[in-house]
Amino acid sequence: MTTFDAASASPQPTITTLGGLRAAGIATRSLREELRGNLLAALSTGADPWPGLHGLGDTVLPQVERALIAGHDIVLLGERGQGKSRLLRALTALLDEWSPAIAGTDLSEDPFHPITAAAQARARAQGDELPIVWRHRSERFVEKLATPDTSVADMIGDVDPVKVAEGRSLGDPETIHFGLVPRAHRGIVAINELPDLAERIQVALLTVMEERDVQIRGYVLRLPLDVLVVASANPEDYTNRGRIITPLKDRFGAEIRTHYPPELDDEIAVVRQEAHLAADVPDHLIEVLARLTRGLRESPAIDQSSGVSARFTIAAAETVAAAARRRAALAQASREETAVPDGTAAEAVARPVDLGTLVDVLRGKLEFEPGEEGTEREVLEYGLRVATAETARHRLAGLDLGPLVRAFEDGVTVTTGDAVSATALLDGLPDLDEAGLYDAIAERLDAQSDGERAAAIELALEGLYLSRKLSKETGEGQAVYG
Known part of the structure; x- marks a missing residue:
């Protein structure tokens, strides 16, 4: 009832x-x-x-x-x-x-x-x-x-x-x-x-x-x-x-x-409507999750007669938000982020680094084809990389990220991870001679706060890595772009 x-x-x-x-x-x-x-x-x-x-x-x-x-x-x-x-x-x-x-x-x-x-x-x-x-x-x-x-x-x-x-x-x-x-x-x-x-x-x-x-x-x-x-x-x-x-x-x-939403915007609208998020999840990350779900619905490794439910995307968004909230709490405890004037903790904003947390949590929500036993993690990680790359191309199309790539060619590295705050990530970015690139990225992704700017720039870094223009080393909850 x-x-x-x-x-x-x-x-x-x-x-x-x-x-x-x-x-x-x-x-x-x-x-x-x-x-x-x-x-x-x-x-x-x-x-x-x-x-x-x-x-x-x-x-x-x-x-x-x-x-x-x-x-x-x-x-x-x-x-x-x-x-x-x-x-x-x-x-x-x-x-x-x-x-x-x-x-x-x-x-x-x-x-x-x-x-x-x-x-x-x-x-x-x-x-x-x-x-x-x-x-x-x-x-x-x-x-x-x-x-x-x-x-x-x-x-x-x-x-x-x-x-x-x-x-x-x-x-x-x-x-x-x-x-x-x-x-x-x-x-x-x-x-x-x-x-x-x-x-x-x-x-x-x-x-x-x-x-x-x-x-x-x-x-x-x-x-x-x-x-x-x-x-x-x-x-x-x-x-x-x-x-x-x-x-x-x-x-x-x-x-x-019935059928699944035919358009990407419809998929995103369902997540925004149904998900109960513990932190702010920027639109470009919701788009990554929606593209991941749509890619899995076409994957030969997934039992398509069972389908990939919209609940998968909703649970993924909630998991990513939870990872961001956890990072904010840990940062607050270690004084990496300060409290805002009213005494509450600084905002928690999800970043691309949080996407990896959903692989182990959500693979049980999918039915894989016989013969795919043992490859579940690889299938999800591959789908996530494809979805992230497509989103970065879509969201950042037309921006010249060459100055950022050249800065890394001089030996600069940028570290992100579960315990790296938005402020620490922004402070660790290389100085660019060409002014305004970071602002242009933030404007393209409608990023206002430090947390949102960090999420936007991290998407650009991940997009450059997935397009083989940067390297990335991962381990112990951290990722180092270089």
């Missing part, structure tokens, strides 16, 4: 009875009419119904919109980390913010159209005095991760022995404890990793999705459930772990393939 953010919600309506709804002229819509109407309203005003979804606007999202307008249940197929779960959760924004429901019912039934015998009896007896409650849209989205131990009782329901013990007969529909799908009445049911759901459980969903009936241990309850069933699946799961049974696939009106 999505999280209810009370701070961003509009005030809950104050009407408390069915009669109050009638007097206010408030009518209810079916779930599909509600989704269709709100989506079309957003599209007609130019609003973005899918904030935070990058790189899918010309491919996946139009298909989803057509499926919702048609009223279809949806299954999304795609490799891991393609935003399937985020897309399913985004459907919640297309629901009305507040919707009325009969108070005290298990299925949050429509006050104008109750579906259970008990709610119908209450509606007849109480008339316009029927009490109602208001549900926020966040309460109308139910998410279930399919696991092999999921039962029919979990999804559909079962006889409640407590209710039987209270004196009800087994033939009484009131003895039923409803499962997740019926309880999502007038809402959205999202099933992640659908092939992991046992086939007998998938069979139990058939009548719910087609006839909207609920069948529990011989009971056939004609409950016109108003639910939208959406699901996600990884295509190779059909053979590796499980499959979606053919009759259930036929029940989904739309089968939509």
